[in-house]
Amino acid sequence: MAETLTAAEALTVPADREPLIAKVRWSVTSWRLTAAMWTRAQMSYRTSFVLTSLGNLLITSLDFAVLVLMFRHTDRLGGWTLPEIGLLYGTSGFALGAADLLVGSVDSLGQRIRSGDLDVLLLRPAPALALVCAERFALRRLGRPVQSLLVLGWSMQALALAWTLPRLLLLAGMLVCGTVIFSALFVGGATLQFWWGEAKEFQNSFTYGGATLLHYPPSVFAKELVAGVTFGLPLAFVNWLPTLRLLHRPDPLGLPTAFQYASPLAAALCVLAAGFAWRAGLRAYRSTGS
């Protein structure tokens, strides 16, 4: 707990000596108010909102539809069954989707820097990161986490697995830590745009690309890649490693069991790194003057 709080502190630029709790609460409130404003704004085109939400739900379902179609031709992919892969799909989709809903707007940072909008946000009496994350908040992004949870629910009952309390805790931990890891990737990736204004697409390769990677079991990929997303970008902690524990499957890298429980630590480190990157980015920021 202490670790997460320090990390949260790193996210706000400490201009004064307010107590930490108050600062975090202020960030959350700023985020909530901005998000609520954008939600109201989008509701003025109600038909479009309903259609885009529906479209979002469907488009995120396509990935799973493809997996289902693949399993019409085989009963195992990389040695894993469809319900087992459903577990991977549900957890990675939820983590990405929830992170995208909460902080996904941060990826338009480069656009804000170019247009000078960021200056406006920095002048407001609220934490800039909270504002950048909530600007253009889009409730329609709820589609992905909802759809992922549906798949997760299906695979949980399709697996012949007793859902004991420790297993449920591991699963819940996966959803929370996964969301935190992807959120940190969104924020950390977006800070690249302080230096490289057009890095937005680059970031997609490890957020959306990462989630797609995690839909498949690690056995499908080369060992070097699996090692890369364990020790480099810690995507393996989103769902691969804890799922190996849940399903009693051997780890292709042969890592100690402790790794399969280490997602909270990985998530905390990610937040810390993203926080430092954000502060460094803000410090390097020079307004375009427009």
Added chain:
Amino acid sequence: MAGSAGLYLAIARGSFRRYSTYRAATVAGAFTNTVFGFILAAGFLALWRTRPHLGGYDTGQAVTYIWVSQALLVAVAAWGGGFQDDLQERFRNGDIAIDLQRPVDFLGWWLAGDLGRAGFQLLTRGAVPLTVGVLACHARLPHSLLTWPVFLLSVLLSLLVSFGLRFLISISSFWLLDSEGLRALMVVVSMFMSGMLLPLTLFPQGLRQLAQALPWAALIQAPCDVFLERGSRVPGELGAQLLWAVVLFAAGRAAQALAVRKVVVQGG
């Protein structure tokens, strides 16, 4: 006639140049397409390892299918976009009224621009992933030299079909005021029915026939099959591409004629 051809060429060239100014973004995009190529190819490989020759593709063809489809994704705008973004903005701020009064054909103007954009993206976000796929993943290049011009023709037709579909959606803004929702639904159909995510031959019977009969198959499935030299399928697929291009253009023209009579200008 020659004068207007020169004009459209100038529009296309301008659009090509406009996209080529975003160099860093293009590099980032090509990188992303390549990363997705690696991930999806690994998934396909796992499937074809258990079922070689699935859907009439051998393992090499299946992996190549992924790299070719990634190479086409942005150029044929399977996600939508391209001129749609600009056009939508013009609906929102009322500039659309100016467009309709230009002494240039409305549809032709946007088509030329979109072809310029697609040309640039084919050369960058198309060539990069395909080259990486060939070098690093044993993607299969066409065995016959003659396949290349046929492939380019098929890509051109898929660009025309893609434009035709997106034009109809955009122009629906004349009636709907905001085509965002329709566009979102169209992305779903387009991604699935174009064969972008999975070759259509892997679909279950009824769905496969439906997908093959719809215009979206012209976007990805047809050029991929040409590239993979799936001989017997090629003439039929090229024919269908051409047919859809003609039908969609006729529909676009008709919609444009109706729209001009009905103009509702927003804002201003």
